[in-house]
Amino acid sequence: MTSAVFLGASPEGPVTQRFDKINRHGLIAGATGTGKTVTLKVLAQAYSEAGIPVFVADVKGDLSGLAEAGSPRDFLTHRAQDVGLEDYFFHDSPTVFWDLEGTRGMPPRATVSELGPVLLSRLLGLTDAQEGVLHIAFRLADEEGLLVLDLKDLRALLVHIGNNAQEIRATHGMVSPASVGAIQRRLLALENEGGDRLFGEPSLEVADLARPGPHGQGPIHLLVADKLIATPLLYSTVMLWILSELYEDLPEVGDTDKPVLALFLDEAHLLFSDTPKALVDKITQVTRLIRSKGVGIYFVTQSPRDIPDPILAQLGTRIQHGLRAYTPGERTAIKAVADGFRPNPAFDTGAVVTELATGEALVSTLDDRGAPTVVQRTLIRPPACSLNPVNDRLRARLIASHPDSAHYARFVDRESAYEILTARAEARVADGPEDEDDSPRGKGKGKGKKGRSRVPSSGSSGSRRRGSDSIAETAMKSVVRSVGRSLGREIVRGLLGSIFRSR
Template structure:
């Protein structure tokens, strides 16, 4: 291949992806079993050869195989011969990641870095509850309280609930019911083992942008098979990752090759039930992150899964076969066909339904940024293994990883939970029993760093002498005295009442 190009496959000519236009993003679509994963692997290998780091979410575990030498299976050797290239088995530098820390290095971020908008989406909060969550973040900032993990957020919510009256006067209504609803959603999140995602050390974007000693880009593979059991956590993670890239990377303009490329499989989960604000956020990131040298490639079954505002930003497209069994499927086929620059040699809409496995319609951006005419293309075979790596192979790669030991051990430094606990203990009387750990952390209002002086120790009242049980005669005399006193009091009250009524009647 010429320098600066990645081979996608062969039509009447080689179909390539130009590296200098790879940051214009892309889309890989097609029905299940039509070859999307093989296409994704081939593109990832091409970027790695060109020295571009890659991040890819591995939904089924199949992508992990590119870390192992290709086995030269007959279908791939035959396909290489069909398109006129030599099949050469290869393996690619790989780093495995896993939100749960089971199949790769743990991926973490802090509550503060995630922010209230993404946390609200993750917890599926309504507008009122999201407003209360925003207040909690605001108060934490003003109080200098770090929100790193879920226990910090729980402690902060308890603090907000206890001071709801003061906060309502300044920020708007803070209802304890909304705080309780958020706490319950946090519990659900913890039960799904998502608490592992929040904490320190947090992932540094620079660790995803590494190259190997031989100059090839490292392929970062996120084990997402278990993560997909919680689609909301998966989509929130992808949104956070895009936001972090956008915020941290400097403007570089157009480069000869991207600084990094991301492949987001099952991309429709990003937009399912997403509020308009989040869709606009994704659109803004996709539109502007190009100037930071990052390419984003969405992988999904149906082009209709991607909002039009995002779809219009995706210049490089690979369309595998779609099945038109239902009216919605037929609409998807028409929509996919209309997005291509038409080729007079064939009917694009008909071709989409007749493509074989491993065959696709391909259109990429040309030298001047205009999309090429769509071509019916045989996809080039990957050089790495097609299929998952074994557990033993995965462990070997993790042990030799360039980030080994950097994220594997959790750090729990002093943050909101610990500071609020200290303030609570300092505000309690010294002779009071210590507060139990693990529960909510009520606190006093004030600066986070300024701990109130301990309350002065109260003096105990002198002990009273033990009481003696009264005798029967004493009780009779006492009762008679009490009865007489009540009788006298009643008579006096009646006299006063009559006097008042009489004076009112005479007026």
């Protein structure tokens, strides 16, 4: 098997990317209509053929064509001849569909505690004071052994905090009723936008993303995001959560012959829009460290200026499609792009980037020593998959045939903070009317279901369920899994801001 991806051809010869440098990350940039999507397809298929799993968000709906073989077209055949691709043939790639709504793919859920207070605060647009209340909520959940899995759990926890603000103030700090109310309103707005579909169990196992595919190929995991992108903050939060889970769960592998996963972050500018500097610093740190986990991250955006400089400096592969120079700001950006490449004496990089035709790109990769190669004006090879989205029938068949389809399709609502706090409050109401009811159902509701026995978790993350696991089995797996992940979770939540029980 070859040790490099064939990207295309330049006047100097073939342009390739070494498999063992894919985890050094990369950038795919260019103006709208210059060929970024086709380049993404070419890379995704090449990685898949080499046995490397891929995760990518389909923000426009056209990446689903990866699941279907392309059909002969004159311009594709001519492109293959121009780049010297002699064995060009059309084929599909093993594709796994994910969809937050659960209608066009398996739902990639997360528990509230897995998301953590920092990402959740960003998603809700909270102030510093309101974020502080969330940190208190997560700390209390850990101290009291309460699982916070979905939004009703978080609401119940906030009601509990509001009704016990005086006691909490003595040990954790001020809890303002106004802040609690503001968070509740933001949660309601998030539900109205469909964001509540993200939370619950079974939550996504990132190990499933790195599993080998059939016949030695790497599966291409496709997140359906054409509707999700309409809520940019939710989309970017989902992608950052997946990034953090990959860093937390995957083992250290160091430098290997090829990575264990390639992650493409399309519309990457949204990850850093209105993002606090402290969180950008954490993302930068994770980007640097996740390389040793065997994960390559590829930022896809219109301009390199969309990516913070500390992250941009870590991107070893640069694929720059055409840019336009109509304004002074755009001309400044072009100079910055040119300065970011190792110069090629054969041409002026700044001039060429404005002349590139659709399907052409300036490409620089890493050589065997890890040094950037001289920039090459490259004609990108044609993809082997369909250029059009797949039809609903093929999509449905691929979803139904996936071995994890039944597992992820079934929503599990087990005992967690909502049920525990409700049972406590109802028990106090039953013991005497003078006790205050801090149930999320409010006062005067009378008796309801009693609390069920529960195995407490050592952290606030939820466990996963497969097949016909009972509630008891699921709870026991949660304990075992929490112990095994405690150190990794402590590290990543230190990076991304969540608070877990002191150990």
